Amino acid sequence: MDKIVPAPFGKWLILRRLCQFGILALFLASPWLGVWLLKGNLASSLVLERLPLTDPFIALQSLAAGHDLAATAVLGALIVAGFYLLVGGRAYCAWVCPINPVTDAAAALRRAFGLRATWKLRRQTRYWIAAAVVVASAVTGTIAWEVINPITMLHRGLVFGMGAAWVVVLAIFLFDLFAAKHGWCGHLCPVGAFYGVLGSASLLRVSAVRRDACTHCGDCFHICPEPQVINPALYGGASGVSPVITDRDCINCGRCLDVCGEDVFQFTTRFGAGHAPSSKQKNERANQK
Amino acid sequence: MALEGEKKRWPAAAGLSAMTRRGALTRLGRLFLAAVAVGAALADYGRRGRALAATAIRPPGALPEPEFLAACVRCGLCVRDCPYDTLRLAEMGEPVPVGTPFFLARDIPCEMCEDIPCVKACPTGALDPALTDIKAADMGLAVFVGVDRCYSFNGVGACRACFIACPVKGEAITMELLVKDGRSVFLPTVHAESCTGCGKCEKDCITEEASIKVLPRRLAQTDTGLAGRHG
Numbered sequence: 001m002d003k004i005v006p007a008p009f010g011k012w013l014i015l016r017r018l019c020q021f022g023i024l025a026l027f028l029a030s031p032w033l034g035v036w037l038l039k040g041n042l043a044s045s046l047v048l049e050r051l052p053l054t055d056p057f058i059a060l061q062s063l064a065a066g067h068d069l070a071a072t073a074v075l076g077a078l079i080v081a082g083f084y085l086l087v088g089g090r091a092y093c094a095w096v097c098p099i100n101p102v103t104d105a106a107a108a109l110r111r112a113f114g115l116r117a118t119w120k121l122r123r124q125t126r127y128w129i130a131a132a133v134v135v136a137s138a139v140t141g142t143i144a145w146e147v148i149n150p151i152t153m154l155h156r157g158l159v160f161g162m163g164a165a166w167v168v169v170l171a172i173f174l175f176d177l178f179a180a181k182h183g184w185c186g187h188l189c190p191v192g193a194f195y196g197v198l199g200s201a202s203l204l205r206v207s208a209v210r211r212d213a214c215t216h217c218g219d220c221f222h223i224c225p226e227p228q229v230i231n232p233a234l235y236g237g238a239s240g241v242s243p244v245i246t247d248r249d250c251i252n253c254g255r256c257l258d259v260c261g262e263d264v265f266q267f268t269t270r271f272g273a274g275h276a277p278s279s280k281q282k283n284e285r286a287n288q289k
Numbered sequence: 290m291a292l293e294g295e296k297k298r299w300p301a302a303a304g305l306s307a308m309t310r311r312g313a314l315t316r317l318g319r320l321f322l323a324a325v326a327v328g329a330a331l332a333d334y335g336r337r338g339r340a341l342a343a344t345a346i347r348p349p350g351a352l353p354e355p356e357f358l359a360a361c362v363r364c365g366l367c368v369r370d371c372p373y374d375t376l377r378l379a380e381m382g383e384p385v386p387v388g389t390p391f392f393l394a395r396d397i398p399c400e401m402c403e404d405i406p407c408v409k410a411c412p413t414g415a416l417d418p419a420l421t422d423i424k425a426a427d428m429g430l431a432v433f434v435g436v437d438r439c440y441s442f443n444g445v446g447a448c449r450a451c452f453i454a455c456p457v458k459g460e461a462i463t464m465e466l467l468v469k470d471g472r473s474v475f476l477p478t479v480h481a482e483s484c485t486g487c488g489k490c491e492k493d494c495i496t497e498e499a500s501i502k503v504l505p506r507r508l509a510q511t512d513t514g515l516a517g518r519h520g
């Protein structure tokens with residue numbers, strides 16, 4: 001009953017890994033090169049000693065904690081927020097976040113070994129945690145999530161010194177591998193949830209442009225970390241739903257593009273490639289039901 | 290939602306089934322409780338994280354500790370711009386809130402850079418940009434702890450290493466002549482209003498365990514009136 005897993009590599013996966021590790025490499029190489037391509041860490045950084053970047057979720061918590069954030073950090077947060085409004089909020093998850101390779105590895109092992117047992121977590125939980133984090137920041141007057149944030153812990157650890165932070169990363173890996181499928185990134189992480197909300201209206205999206213060619217093989221559902229986002233776009237043709245995946249949970253990873261044998265998926269804008277099915281196709285689909 | 294169900298469900302139209310709707314209210318309640326629990330746990334953990342080791346000194350211009358933890362995003366830009374590698378970010382397991390910048394005076398003290406690059410680097414204001422004169426910095430306060438071992442105070446020799454090290458010598462630290470057991474000795478004496486807490490004295494102290502140590506102000510000086518009298 002287990003499906004043979006489709007080719008684990010593809011263009012978008014390779015590009016994504018290059019991007020994730022490239023960013024890390026820039027942070028790490030800068031002190032050696034003596035040229036500060038990237039300085040700081042994912043919480044806040046400087047590009048080429050000029051352009052400030054700040055994580056907008058951390059900035060939001062700082063504001064909630066009652067700190068009068070300095071202009072540089074505010075500007076940095078606006079730049080980052082604007083960027084993700086263009087490329088998709090959770091593109092952060094797929095292309096930048098250092099935890100993604102960790103949870104991807106757990107998911108890949110799950111597929112490879114056919115591990116199916118999973119806690120039934122709610123996809124909504126992360127949004128509540130994100131809200132709780134902002135409230136906790138306001139109540140305690142601290143940037144609450146940074147006390148435990150595995151993302152910045154891992155990234156800061158790699159760039160500045162790890163200490164015992166690897167324990168947190170290992171815990172997430174084991175949790176995703178044995179306890180819950182896509183457990184951390186798909187259900188719990190408030191940072192991903194924040195970027196999802198941020199990117200609710202983002203421009204770059206994946207679209208099931210050639211959904212009429214879909215053979216119902218299910219490959220995209222198997223590989224997608226947020227499979228619930230595919231359903232309406234891929235099968236909503238009959239009810240007139242656009243093929244563009246507009247769900248904020250889609251991380252714009254492009255894995256569906258990689259694995260689909262029929263080239264159904266494409267990166268488009270949220271307005272683009274709205275191939276409405278012809279009425280004939282609609283009827284065909286209705287007959288299939 | 291059942292993850293295993295996602296696969297079977299794919300050809301069906303999207304949307305909430307009646308069953309999920311019925312459970313929605315209890316589910317909301319549970320989620321709310323979970324969120325409150327997460328918030329409470331974070332709040333508690335965060336509060337405990339405020340306990341800062343006595344030897345960990347914040348960079349110049351750092352806001353008072355509670356405000357600092359609201360402001361510092363733990364980016365390490367101050368660390369990067371310190372030309373003396375004084376600062377570092379706390380690693381997990383150290384008795385300093387994880388990721389926040391600090392220094393240990395006995396390892397590498399603050400050299401009190403005139404242009405204060407660490408403060409300039411800080412994007413958030415956690416290191417207060419209002420600090421423009423490094424001599425007004427208030428990282429901590431040097432405290433004489435060498436009654437039993439300081440060579441100057443023992444009368445073994447006139448060491449003065451701390452005095453010589455001090456960037457504001459004569460103001461922040463003086464060697465006060467005392468007569469102890471009929472002998473003339475020198476007591477390294479810190480003047481709270483001028484000491485910046487840079488830790489140069491602690492670094493250069495020649496006794497195995499430093500006889501003069503920088504402590505955060507909250508530990509070294511809880512009563513302004515009394516501390517002033519010390520000088």
Ligand code: SF4
Pocket residue numbers: 092093094097098099100103151184185186189190191192193
């Ligand atoms: S969900 Fe969180 S941990 Fe996962 S990739 Fe996104 S930001 Fe990173």
Ligand code: SF4
Pocket residue numbers: 206223224225226227229230245249250251252253254255256257
């Ligand atoms: S729909 Fe495609 S791009 Fe979006 S998360 Fe799933 S696999 Fe990635």
Ligand code: SF4
Pocket residue numbers: 348349370371372373374375376398399400401402405406407408423
């Ligand atoms: S004043 Fe200079 S030596 Fe001291 S912490 Fe700042 S940059 Fe480093």
Ligand code: SF4
Pocket residue numbers: 044360361362363364365366367368389390410411412413414415416
């Ligand atoms: S530069 Fe400012 S915000 Fe960044 S670690 Fe240093 S004190 Fe914190």
Ligand code: SF4
Pocket residue numbers: 430431451454455456457458461462479483484485486487488489490491503
């Ligand atoms: S007394 Fe010590 S800590 Fe204070 S300013 Fe002088 S050298 Fe720095």
